[in-house]
Amino acid sequence: MCPEGCFRWGGPVSEGDIVDREDFISSVQTRLADGQSVMLSGPRRIGKTSIAYEVIRRLKQKGFYTASVDFFRISDRRELAVSLIDTCLENRTGIRLF
Structure with missing residues (x-):
């Protein structure tokens, strides 16, 4: 303990x-x-x-x-693209979509 x-x-x-x-x-x-x-x-x-x-x-x-992508959760190029776009949008708006 x-x-x-x-x-x-x-x-x-x-x-x-x-x-x-x-x-x-x-x-x-x-x-x-x-x-x-x-x-x-x-x-x-x-x-x-x-x-x-x-x-x-x-x-x-x-x-x-900034961008942070957890590659252990990414299985293909589309998921990588969505993750990067989401992170970029979060930088501009403060809103995280996914």
Whole structure:
């Protein structure tokens, strides 16, 4: 049993639960804002998705258009296109269709 206050696990965490990654998040955010490509890699369950979501949140807050697509839920090109279009519309309107 996990004592109260232990690290959360089982999926991406919120911005308040990301610990000791500020310099890395800022670096990734700056590189993406400058138009560079970035790839996050590492072993399972070390926070790659949480970091990616936090970078996306910060960039979106600064007015950048962002997109997040879960490829494990995409089975064909049509679903990819719909997902990208939905994400782009959400950027413009704030409304998520699917």
